[in-house]
Amino acid sequence: MSIHHIKNMRGGIFGALFLAAAVFGQAGIGSETGPNASGENVQVKMPLTAFDYSGVRLDDGPAKRQFDEVREFYLRIPNDDLLKGFRQRAGLPAPGADLGGWYSADLGNIFGQILSGLSRMYRASGDLACRAKVDTLIAEWGKCIGPDGYPFFSLHPQGVAYIYDKLVGGLADAILYGGSKEAPLHLARITDWAEKHINRVRDYANADGGGAPRVDWSEWYTMGENLYRAFLATGDERYREFAKVWEYDEYWSIYARRGDIFAPRPNGQTTRAYHAYSHVNTLSSAAAAYQVSGERRYLDTIRNAYDYLQAEQCFATGGFGPDEQLAPPAERLRLLGATHNSVETQCTSWAGFKLGRYLMLFTGSARYGDWIERIFYNNIGASLPNAPDGRVFYYADYNPRGGKKVLYDSGWSCCSGSRPMAVAAFHDIIYFKDDAGLYVNLFVPSTVEWNGATIRQRTRFPETDVTELTVSASQPSAFGLSFRSPAWLIAPMTVAVNGRAVPADADERHWVTVRREWRNGDKVVVRLPMGFRAEALDAKAGPSAICFGPVVMALKSPNGNPAGRIDLRRLDQEWAAVPGEPLTFRLRGDVGLVMQPFYAFKENEPYFLYLDPAAK
Numbered sequence: 001m002s003i004h005h006i007k008n009m010r011g012g013i014f015g016a017l018f019l020a021a022a023v024f025g026q027a028g029i030g031s032e033t034g035p036n037a038s039g040e041n042v043q044v045k046m047p048l049t050a051f052d053y054s055g056v057r058l059d060d061g062p063a064k065r066q067f068d069e070v071r072e073f074y075l076r077i078p079n080d081d082l083l084k085g086f087r088q089r090a091g092l093p094a095p096g097a098d099l100g101g102w103y104s105a106d107l108g109n110i111f112g113q114i115l116s117g118l119s120r121m122y123r124a125s126g127d128l129a130c131r132a133k134v135d136t137l138i139a140e141w142g143k144c145i146g147p148d149g150y151p152f153f154s155l156h157p158q159g160v161a162y163i164y165d166k167l168v169g170g171l172a173d174a175i176l177y178g179g180s181k182e183a184p185l186h187l188a189r190i191t192d193w194a195e196k197h198i199n200r201v202r203d204y205a206n207a208d209g210g211g212a213p214r215v216d217w218s219e220w221y222t223m224g225e226n227l228y229r230a231f232l233a234t235g236d237e238r239y240r241e242f243a244k245v246w247e248y249d250e251y252w253s254i255y256a257r258r259g260d261i262f263a264p265r266p267n268g269q270t271t272r273a274y275h276a277y278s279h280v281n282t283l284s285s286a287a288a289a290y291q292v293s294g295e296r297r298y299l300d301t302i303r304n305a306y307d308y309l310q311a312e313q314c315f316a317t318g319g320f321g322p323d324e325q326l327a328p329p330a331e332r333l334r335l336l337g338a339t340h341n342s343v344e345t346q347c348t349s350w351a352g353f354k355l356g357r358y359l360m361l362f363t364g365s366a367r368y369g370d371w372i373e374r375i376f377y378n379n380i381g382a383s384l385p386n387a388p389d390g391r392v393f394y395y396a397d398y399n400p401r402g403g404k405k406v407l408y409d410s411g412w413s414c415c416s417g418s419r420p421m422a423v424a425a426f427h428d429i430i431y432f433k434d435d436a437g438l439y440v441n442l443f444v445p446s447t448v449e450w451n452g453a454t455i456r457q458r459t460r461f462p463e464t465d466v467t468e469l470t471v472s473a474s475q476p477s478a479f480g481l482s483f484r485s486p487a488w489l490i491a492p493m494t495v496a497v498n499g500r501a502v503p504a505d506a507d508e509r510h511w512v513t514v515r516r517e518w519r520n521g522d523k524v525v526v527r528l529p530m531g532f533r534a535e536a537l538d539a540k541a542g543p544s545a546i547c548f549g550p551v552v553m554a555l556k557s558p559n560g561n562p563a564g565r566i567d568l569r570r571l572d573q574e575w576a577a578v579p580g581e582p583l584t585f586r587l588r589g590d591v592g593l594v595m596q597p598f599y600a601f602k603e604n605e606p607y608f609l610y611l612d613p614a615a616k
Contacts, residue, residue, distance in 0.1 A: 084098060086111075092144065109157065175187075287355065319352075323335055337400055365509045380422050400563075403606070403608070404606055405605070438479065444457065489530075497516070534546055546595065562587075
């Protein structure tokens with residue numbers, strides 16, 4: 001989040017990030033999305049439907065282990081510790097300890113994100129402890145809300161718009177996934193305050209001229225999504241109308257018309273860099289606007305933005321934002337070697353999961369699942385567990401001079417808030433559905449209940465190239481079973497039902513579909529041929545990462561960046577698999593050079609992810 005740079009200025013980054021806000025922030029105040037052709041705002045009919053955290057279970061494997069670890073971590077945080085600052089500010093008894101870090105400093109306070117993560121985890125897992133914690137936190141926090149609706153941890157919050165946005169999201173999730181009765185009441189109260197005190201005009205004056213907190217200006221452009229979701233959760237039109245105020249059309253419209261976000265605008269101004277996470281996360285606000293209104297310009301925005309991000313901003317891992325910037329190609333290339341803060345792991349994973357999911361729902365196309373998959377294995381799936389003091393794996397390091405996985409040096413940062421939401425999302429990105437079939441997006445050990453049938457997916461993918469699905473049904477049922485055909489395949493996918501091969505041609509939406517009457521015990525075996533490839537950061541030249549299927553590899557090299565010793569055109573011939581160690585390879589003729597998935601590296605273990613002959 002951009003407020004991170006308030007505490008950690010690095011050269012000209014602070015100015016570059018806030019230049020984007022200065023250029024865009026005062027334009028388009030009160031801009032309207034407008035009604036659809038019939039004159040009313042309506043939800044869009046989508047080709048695919050999500051399971052929305054219900055009906056999908058993670059089975060034993062890395063994803064389940066990570067989910068369980070994260071759920072247990074956030075359940076262990078004492079409620080009194082989370083509530084202490086709110087109670088102190090409200091003049092109430094405040095037992096508990098100071099959590100420290102960003103939380104006690106009220107810097108982008110993550111209370112709302114914890115409500116979101118635990119609400120989603122309750123819906124996904126059925127763990128009543130998650131729901132009980134959310135209900136208790138909402139009830140006790142509600143006692144701390146000021147008479148005017150003031151909701152914050154302290155009298156001097158840093159990131160007012162940002163924190164309000166996350167509180168709205170947390171309360172909406174408590175309604176949608178936890179059935180909270182108190183959340184709608186508190187949501188209305190804090191919005192009373194926000195409608196009066198948070199706006200898109202840059203105003204650092206005290207809200208009432210006295211002792212009230214300053215209204216700052218951080219990341220307001222991410223607010224629309226959660227307000228639209230509040231409208232969908234409650235049916236109260238005030239949230240839809242307030243969401244319209246925060247639409248970032250002056251930025252979104254550049255994508256809608258396939259423009260260049262770094263090009264001079266009609267007024268002659270340009271933006272040198274954008275804060276990466278928030279300027280991708282705001283695209284989910286455009287998606288929510290499309291979901292509510294059905295206006296095509298919002299869909300054009302997110303489809304074109306996706307194509308741009310994949311072509312110009314994403315690393316091979318699916319992550320983006322060196323030094324938290326969306327930057328022009330030459331500057332992004334420079335930053336790769338200039339910083340060890342290559343990707344804001346937890347937050348950008350959350351942003352990518354959401355945008356990819358929206359696009360799959362709105363278009364029915366499996367191609368957007370490729371980004372979700374990259375993030376799943378190489379970003380959130382490659383991160384370290386939280387430390388007890390709230391430190392999190394914030395930045396991934398892709399610097400060609402070498403990197404290590406380390407925890408951030410301050411506790412309870414923004415990524416500590418995004419982490420439980422991103423991990424909970426595992427349940428909502430593996431499978432999709434429509435009236436006629438089930439769609440398998442990720443190849444992950446899991447079970448899904450759908451249309452009277454239970455489908456169990458058993459696999460060790462990506463350590464093997466096979467996944468097996470078994471159908472359990474009390475009576476025969478006809479439906480389609482579709483599998484995403486990934487872009488990384490080195491040969492066509494094959495599908496066998498009960499041991500017999502069936503046609504496996506991908507359709508125009510990149511799905512391979514088997515339609516038949518399914519019976520109890522039917523088994524489907526899908527093979528997804530994988531191999532090596534090199535992905536250059538710049539299409540013309542520059543550093544490259546080695547991938548194997550959806551997995552980004554990293555190298556153990558005791559003698560510096562090994563780019564000069566590796567022929568990227570002969571990866572299959574020059575690398576030998578290490579017996580008994582999945583996805584681990586040694587360079588023939590140089591057994592000291594080992595390659596394995598980035599997700600396999602442990603804390604403080606040195607690696608090289610991008611190969612660059614110029615790196616020293």
